[in-house]
Amino acid sequence: MLNIVLFGPPGAGKGTQSEKLIEKYGLTHLSTGDLFRKHLGEGTELGKLARKYMDEGHLVPDEVVISMVEDKISSTQGSKGFIFDGFPRTTAQAEALDQMLSGNAMKIDGMIALDVPQDVLKDRIKERGKTSGRADDQDEDKINTRIKVYLDETLPVAKYYENQGKYKSINGVGAIDEIFGAISEVMDSY
Numbered sequence: 624m625l626n627i628v629l630f631g632p633p634g635a636g637k638g639t640q641s642e643k644l645i646e647k648y649g650l651t652h653l654s655t656g657d658l659f660r661k662h663l664g665e666g667t668e669l670g671k672l673a674r675k676y677m678d679e680g681h682l683v684p685d686e687v688v689i690s691m692v693e694d695k696i697s698s699t700q701g702s703k704g705f706i707f708d709g710f711p712r713t714t715a716q717a718e719a720l721d722q723m724l725s726g727n728a729m730k731i732d733g734m735i736a737l738d739v740p741q742d743v744l745k746d747r748i749k750e751r752g753k754t755s756g757r758a759d760d761q762d763e764d765k766i767n768t769r770i771k772v773y774l775d776e777t778l779p780v781a782k783y784y785e786n787q788g789k790y791k792s793i794n795g796v797g798a799i800d801e802i803f804g805a806i807s808e809v810m811d812s813y
């Protein structure tokens with residue numbers, strides 16, 4: 624079993640690299656952003672609740688995210704491990720994840736962080752906004768809010784894993800396959 628946190632700011636390429644990782648390593652992709660968007664599309668109560676936070680670029684409250692992740696982990700049978708993408712996004716979420724995993728005799732093996740400068744992020748998100756249909760990708764203020772929320776609330780999560788000796792940073796600028804090659808090297812070292 625191998626459980627990895629793929630970390631980085633909005634627009635860092637976590638979704639793109641996750642797809643390649645699940646294919647190569649046969650892991651289960653757990654993207655909280657994707658799960659929320661699924662709920663949104665299905666019009667569930669959870670989706671309605673999440674929408675007002677997501678559309679503004681704010682974080683959905685921890686307890687809501689944590690229980691959604693708990694459900695997903697407990698309903699996934701026989702997995703070889705998880706790629707956590709967009710989660711944990713706060714230190715409280717990281718602590719909750721450690722607790723739920725240890726309750727199932729599981730643990731996080733490592734965090735792989737994609738390092739991308741802010742100007743590149745903004746360009747990528749705006750470009751994605753042309754086709755993603757995501758309200759949070761199409762508005763400069765919302766993009767700025769998401770980057771600020773990342774710096775204020777999410778960046779401390781990197782420290783959390785660094786303190787456990789589990790943090791690895793990778794250059795997230797370049798060709799998709801080049802970046803994937805660097806991630807694969809880290810994956811193969813676990």
Ligand SMILES: Nc1ncnc2c1ncn2[C@@H]1O[C@H](COP(=O)(O)OP(=O)(O)O)[C@@H](O)[C@H]1O
Pocket residue numbers: 632633634655656657659676677678680681682683684688708709710711712713716759769
């Ligand atoms: N772990 C989380 N905690 C709180 N909110 C989350 C979390 N994951 C996703 N969200 C909500 O969903 C939105 C989109 O997330 P995501 O698809 O991961 O986008 P991004 O490209 O901004 O990283 C976030 O801006 C936030 O509102």
